[in-house]
Amino acid sequence: MTGLADIRSTFLNxxxxxxxxxxxxxxxxxxxxxxxxxxxxxMVQFKNLFTGVETRDYKRATTAQKCVRAxxxxxxxxxxxxxxxxxxxxxxxxxxxxxDYFKSDAIPFAWEMVTKELAIPKDKLLVxxxxxDDEAAEIWKKVAGISDDRIIRIGDKxxxxxxxxxxxxxxxxxxxxxxxFYDHGDKFWGGPPGSPEEDGDRFIEIWNLxxxxxxxxxxxxxxxxxxxxxxxxxxxxxxxxxxxxxxxNYATDLMRALIEDSAHKTSTDPDxxxxxxxxxxxxxxxxxxxxxxxxxxxxxxxxxxVLRRIMRRAMRHAHLLGSQDPLMHRLVPELVRQMGExxxxxxxxxxxIEETLKLEETRFRQTLDRxxxxxxxxxxxxxxxxxxxxxxxxxxxxxxxxxxxLTQDALREKGRTVDTDGFDNAMAExxxxxxxxxxxxxxxxxxxxxxDVADQHGATDFLGYDTETAEGQxxxxxxxxxxxxxxxxxxxxxxxxxxxxxxxxxxxQVGDTGWLRRLEDEDDIATVTDTQKMxxxxxxxxxxxxxxxxxxxxxxxALEVDHTRRATIRANHSxxxxxxxxxxxxxxxxxxxxxxxxxxDRLRFDFSHSAAxxxxxxxxxxxxxxAFIRQNTPVETRIMTPDDARGLGAQALFGxxxxxxxxxxxxxxxxxxxxxxxxxxxxxLCGGTHVTRTGDIGAFALTSETASSAGVRRIEAxxxxxxxxxxxxxxxxLGQIEGMLKATGDDAVARVKAMLEERRxxxxxxxxxxxxxxxxxxxGQGGGAEAKEINGVKFLAQALTGVSxxxxxxxxxxxxxxxxxxxVLLIADTGGKAAVAAxxxxxxxxxxxxxxxxxxxxxxxxxxxxxxxxxxxxGGGADASNADAAIKAAEAVLGG
Numbered sequence: 001m002t003g004l005a006d007i008r009s010t011f012l013n014x015x016x017x018x019x020x021x022x023x024x025x026x027x028x029x030x031x032x033x034x035x036x037x038x039x040x041x042x043m044v045q046f047k048n049l050f051t052g053v054e055t056r057d058y059k060r061a062t063t064a065q066k067c068v069r070a071x072x073x074x075x076x077x078x079x080x081x082x083x084x085x086x087x088x089x090x091x092x093x094x095x096x097x098x099x100d101y102f103k104s105d106a107i108p109f110a111w112e113m114v115t116k117e118l119a120i121p122k123d124k125l126l127v128x129x130x131x132x133d134d135e136a137a138e139i140w141k142k143v144a145g146i147s148d149d150r151i152i153r154i155g156d157k158x159x160x161x162x163x164x165x166x167x168x169x170x171x172x173x174x175x176x177x178x179x180x181f182y183d184h185g186d187k188f189w190g191g192p193p194g195s196p197e198e199d200g201d202r203f204i205e206i207w208n209l210x211x212x213x214x215x216x217x218x219x220x221x222x223x224x225x226x227x228x229x230x231x232x233x234x235x236x237x238x239x240x241x242x243x244x245x246x247x248x249n250y251a252t253d254l255m256r257a258l259i260e261d262s263a264h265k266t267s268t269d270p271d272x273x274x275x276x277x278x279x280x281x282x283x284x285x286x287x288x289x290x291x292x293x294x295x296x297x298x299x300x301x302x303x304x305x306v307l308r309r310i311m312r313r314a315m316r317h318a319h320l321l322g323s324q325d326p327l328m329h330r331l332v333p334e335l336v337r338q339m340g341e342x343x344x345x346x347x348x349x350x351x352x353i354e355e356t357l358k359l360e361e362t363r364f365r366q367t368l369d370r371x372x373x374x375x376x377x378x379x380x381x382x383x384x385x386x387x388x389x390x391x392x393x394x395x396x397x398x399x400x401x402x403x404x405x406l407t408q409d410a411l412r413e414k415g416r417t418v419d420t421d422g423f424d425n426a427m428a429e430x431x432x433x434x435x436x437x438x439x440x441x442x443x444x445x446x447x448x449x450x451x452d453v454a455d456q457h458g459a460t461d462f463l464g465y466d467t468e469t470a471e472g473q474x475x476x477x478x479x480x481x482x483x484x485x486x487x488x489x490x491x492x493x494x495x496x497x498x499x500x501x502x503x504x505x506x507x508x509q510v511g512d513t514g515w516l517r518r519l520e521d522e523d524d525i526a527t528v529t530d531t532q533k534m535x536x537x538x539x540x541x542x543x544x545x546x547x548x549x550x551x552x553x554x555x556x557x558a559l560e561v562d563h564t565r566r567a568t569i570r571a572n573h574s575x576x577x578x579x580x581x582x583x584x585x586x587x588x589x590x591x592x593x594x595x596x597x598x599x600x601d602r603l604r605f606d607f608s609h610s611a612a613x614x615x616x617x618x619x620x621x622x623x624x625x626x627a628f629i630r631q632n633t634p635v636e637t638r639i640m641t642p643d644d645a646r647g648l649g650a651q652a653l654f655g656x657x658x659x660x661x662x663x664x665x666x667x668x669x670x671x672x673x674x675x676x677x678x679x680x681x682x683x684x685l686c687g688g689t690h691v692t693r694t695g696d697i698g699a700f701a702l703t704s705e706t707a708s709s710a711g712v713r714r715i716e717a718x719x720x721x722x723x724x725x726x727x728x729x730x731x732x733x734l735g736q737i738e739g740m741l742k743a744t745g746d747d748a749v750a751r752v753k754a755m756l757e758e759r760r761x762x763x764x765x766x767x768x769x770x771x772x773x774x775x776x777x778x779x780g781q782g783g784g785a786e787a788k789e790i791n792g793v794k795f796l797a798q799a800l801t802g803v804s805x806x807x808x809x810x811x812x813x814x815x816x817x818x819x820x821x822x823x824v825l826l827i828a829d830t831g832g833k834a835a836v837a838a839x840x841x842x843x844x845x846x847x848x849x850x851x852x853x854x855x856x857x858x859x860x861x862x863x864x865x866x867x868x869x870x871x872x873x874x875g876g877g878a879d880a881s882n883a884d885a886a887i888k889a890a891e892a893v894l895g896g
Contacts, residue, residue, distance in 0.1 A: 061095070470501045
């Protein structure tokens with residue numbers, strides 16, 4: 001029993017036998033902590049339990065939690081690949097007690113787990129305790145027979161804080177902790193914890209047990225918690241290393257399998273000169289794959305930007321191995337083979353992970369060589385001990401998409417550094433924007449008051465699957481974040497009843513609207529404008545406006561959903577399920593839901609796919625959905641365990657947490673292998689409301705298909721009468737077009753193609769005439785321009801009319817050929833707006849950048865930014881009338 005999979009199962013099974021609930025890992029994107037970018041420890045998903053905000057039906061839990069540390073305070077990215085134990089992705093094994101057992105049980109559990117279940121020799125272990133925690137020290141002596149010299153007391157550091165005292169924050173739960181260390185022996189350098197040599201490789205921490213014993217207040221005082229808790233964390237990679245006779249996490253079975261796969265795919269030696277590259281790739285493969293599986297997509301801000309940074313760092317190391325083709329996506333099957341059983345979401349998302357990695361690496365390779373060339377050019381002008389200027393590092397970031405840490409990684413191999421202060425100054429504005437973008441991208445933590453309602457009254461009984469009218473009793477009224485006793489005429493607030501037919505917004509389906517009436521006086525009426533799930537999804541809260549009368553706590557009320565609105569929402573939600581499956585059949589299994597909106601007037605569906613859909617693909621998808629609508633088969637729902645649902649082939653949302661039971665919605669008949677009989681078309685985990693039969697949807701019409709974000713497409717569509725109106729409108733428009741063409745069917749298509757080809761030829765002819773005119777000076781101001789010399793550089797600048805922005809690059813190239821060596825700036829007046837392009841001949845790009853010329857000119861034209869390459873850059877502005885000032889600004893760059 002030395003493999004990671006064996007260690008994981010041994011740990012979880014041991015604590016399950018000790019009465020602990022085995023809780024699946026939470027997604028890497030925290031659902032209950034908007035301040036945290038990624039889950040970085042096992043306790044993250046239990047935070048509300050430790051603070052008392054939330055309760056569950058168990059008081060003991062054990063988990064294998066997937067974690068990422070690659071951003072913010074917990075950032076291991078820079079060291080990954082160069083040390084034996086740094087990772088961006090790792091697994092944290094843990095056992096937790098929420099007010100149940102404490103030190104006297106936690107320490108014996110840990111000792112038995114380590115010495116008996118994992119069979120680690122006792123004489124190789126030592127422990128640390130907080131310097132004043134006599135209780136923990138005595139338990140260790142009693143339970144483990146550890147002598148005083150192997151129980152190390154750790155106090156506070158100068159300035160406060162201790163490695164052996166844990167705090168959730170400045171206030172709140174806190175307490176001492178005890179750590180178990182493994183001694184790798186004197187063949188490794190290093191001293192025991194607390195010594196000056198503690199950072200060596202000899203003594204390695206393998207398990208940390210936190211005793212949540214106190215509550216700390218703003219004045220620094222503490223009092224003992226009534227319900228004391230336990231939070232532990234064991235790094236599975238470190239334990240696997242020692243059990244496999246090594247002190248290097250990258251030599252363990254799982255990591256070694258990934259490293260050898262990388263070596264095989266690149267035809268290189270796993271332990272040769274490229275050893276570090278393989279280690280980086282193996283680690284980053286895990287973090288990127290799991291992040292994508294949990295719903296994170298590469299982007300330029302927030303979590304998506306951190307993912308992109310990790311991807312690009314791995315891709316640069318693949319490039320250094322000499323890999324000519326994208327590598328990362330080809331390593332995913334081995335990762336799924338190693339970890340797919342423990343984390344089924346990885347196998348489910350495999351196609352998406354592979355496509356995303358391939359697309360990102362293909363795009364990045366287009367700029368990687370040019371960026372590395374620019375880095376070498378910048379370094380060639382510096383002395384060996386001189387740091388790369390921050391401005392140069394920023395240019396690499398801004399022009400070639402090189403994150404700072406990637407530049408630092410490249411410099412590290414050359415024994416060089418970078419001026420990070422200079423980079424930070426250049427990046428200040430962008431960093432502020434990025435922080436604003438991600439701060440709060442996690443779901444906002446529910447107000448405590450809603451958990452209080454849930455604790456006091458229990459979960460709302462939802463009746464909406466079976467009825468749209470019901471009677472209930474008001475159990476809580478909330479206004480402006482506080483509990484009140486009543487709402488009067490004209491007031492707005494939230495009303496909670498013991499049961500409701502109103503659906504609370506979730507899973508992409510909007511909340512129901514309708515009416516509440518007091519049974520005592522039905523003239524008293526409130527309009528429900530929205531319904532939301534609060535208190536961790538347990539409480540259905542109706543947002544109301546009181547139209548007449550007064551509604552008080554404990555009033556009996558009649559609840560009525562807006563039936564017409566609910567019917568259209570049902571149709572749109574069921575159509576979304578059919579759409580999802582139709583997309584998977586048309587495009588492939590990599591298609592996965594990335595977001596949805598099921599509103600009364602339309603549906604919107606975001607899905608993972610890298611390219612725009614062709615007209616043929618759109619027609620196929622729309623036709624398939626309508627075919628299953630006409631099939632008019634029953635829509636069935638069943639309750640089962642998540643494992644049973646997945647066994648039947650049900651689709652689940654990436655990153656979504658599911659309880660012990662899930663609701664499975666199936667519709668359509670087709671031989672797909674899904675469902676109990678293998679003939680179910682669509683099978684999804686879903687808590688929403690749906691039609692009774694697919695025919696109730698009526699009709700389906702796609703209205704748009706666009707890009708939502710990188711690697712994500714968006715479809716909008718209509719159902720029912722709205723879809724019929726859309727389809728009739730198409731037929732009418734087609735009839736009008738055929739009438740104007742005096743042709744029908746295929747003849748009309750051929751006629752349009754011929755007209756478009758003729759138009760394209762005429763456009764090309766006109767564009768060439770404009771370029772010829774511009775080269776001759778006939779479309780410029782003042783009859784053209786001649787090159788002038790500035791600081792020994794020829795500079796030709798001209799403002800043009802009658803030329804489009806897309807004509808400028810080819811004109812730039814012609815002017816560059818004309819002047820031989822120098823720089824060119826062209827400004828085209830396109831209906832009052834300005835298009836700008838600059839070019840620099842190849843012999844001068846090490847001194848002059850076209851990007852700098854464009855960025856100097858653009859502000860004078862009412863624009864911002866601009867970008868491109870040192871030899872060719874473009875930008876634009878709102879005001880072409882200020883071309884002379886823009887040219888002067890560019891001249892200043894050359895003269896400076």
